Amino acid sequence: MNSTPPRVSLAIPVYNEEAVVPELLRRTTAVLDGLPGGPHEIVLANDGSSDKTLEMLEEAARKDDRLVVVDLSRNFGHQIALTAALDHVSGDVAVLMDGDLQDPPEAVPKLLDAYKQGYDVVYVRRMNRKESWWLRACYYLFYRLLAVLSSTQLPLDSGDFGLMSRRVIEEMRRMPEHHRYLRGLRTWVGFRQVGIPIERSARAGGEPKYSPVKLLMLAFDGIFAFSIVPLRAAAILGVLAIALSILYSLYALYAKFWLGSPQGFTAVILVMTFLSGMNLFFMGIIGEYVGRVYEETKGRPHYVVSRVIKQNNAVQHL
Numbered sequence: 001m002n003s004t005p006p007r008v009s010l011a012i013p014v015y016n017e018e019a020v021v022p023e024l025l026r027r028t029t030a031v032l033d034g035l036p037g038g039p040h041e042i043v044l045a046n047d048g049s050s051d052k053t054l055e056m057l058e059e060a061a062r063k064d065d066r067l068v069v070v071d072l073s074r075n076f077g078h079q080i081a082l083t084a085a086l087d088h089v090s091g092d093v094a095v096l097m098d099g100d101l102q103d104p105p106e107a108v109p110k111l112l113d114a115y116k117q118g119y120d121v122v123y124v125r126r127m128n129r130k131e132s133w134w135l136r137a138c139y140y141l142f143y144r145l146l147a148v149l150s151s152t153q154l155p156l157d158s159g160d161f162g163l164m165s166r167r168v169i170e171e172m173r174r175m176p177e178h179h180r181y182l183r184g185l186r187t188w189v190g191f192r193q194v195g196i197p198i199e200r201s202a203r204a205g206g207e208p209k210y211s212p213v214k215l216l217m218l219a220f221d222g223i224f225a226f227s228i229v230p231l232r233a234a235a236i237l238g239v240l241a242i243a244l245s246i247l248y249s250l251y252a253l254y255a256k257f258w259l260g261s262p263q264g265f266t267a268v269i270l271v272m273t274f275l276s277g278m279n280l281f282f283m284g285i286i287g288e289y290v291g292r293v294y295e296e297t298k299g300r301p302h303y304v305v306s307r308v309i310k311q312n313n314a315v316q317h318l
Helices: 021-033 053-063 078-087 105-116 133-149 166-173 182-189 212-226 229-258 265-297
Strands: 008-014 041-046 067-072 093-096 121-127 158-165 193-199 305-309 315-317
Touching (some): 008 078, 021 105, 041 053, 041 078, 053 305, 067 078, 078 093, 078 166, 078 182, 093 105, 105 121, 105 158, 121 182, 158 166, 158 182, 229 265
Parallel strands (some): 008 041
Antiparallel strands (some): 305 315
């Protein structure tokens, strides 16, 4: 049991969210005002916004000493921006949430209640999503497919929104991989974890930043980071293809010597086409794994910070 009120850090990535920033700051600061203990903080990672997001955050940070703005040098992507925010938190616990207010800040006290019961990770199971039906169906299928493929038992329907204790934060910071699937890494760390259901809110304003292609890439990050089943599937299919080839060869010999004429020309074409397609498909999968290994060997940092903005013009240029 954790009886002492912890210092809470909210870690929030933002990208072109000028329509949401005022409401985001109002609701998050209101939540912190109602929490015991402290001092609490909000760490916002600006992921190379091209609108007025950074100006609005900078102005707010100069008025409220609880705000820390980590301005990245360019757009590095959602998971990397979330990593940057997590790297700069100083609280006893960190609550990761998106900047579009689909993750309701008012749920933070519920996460803290579970933390006080001794859990190091409190993740949110998303209920009643507000996206279109086809997108909800894709999310539903993806989480269950990943749970089947993954060697780590990943929770269903859980996003990045959740709480992590200080020791989980430190373990997350030690992970060097660049293609980051944070909700999976959080599970992999271990310790006591629990999920609580929270209704998923509609976007507070602006346009969604995850296009279908970006969502697909995030799905790939989850699958390739936590499963080698696609590689094993290639070997299994190869063995199956050899077995079928042997059976077909026996049939071809039978047709030649007992039926008196060549048989199965169409079948041969179909088999060749199928196997060629499968060969290219699994070469692509192998190439994806190899490409990710190549990215890791470069040893580049996850992100580059332009400056860190705090109150009283305390701007740290990096």
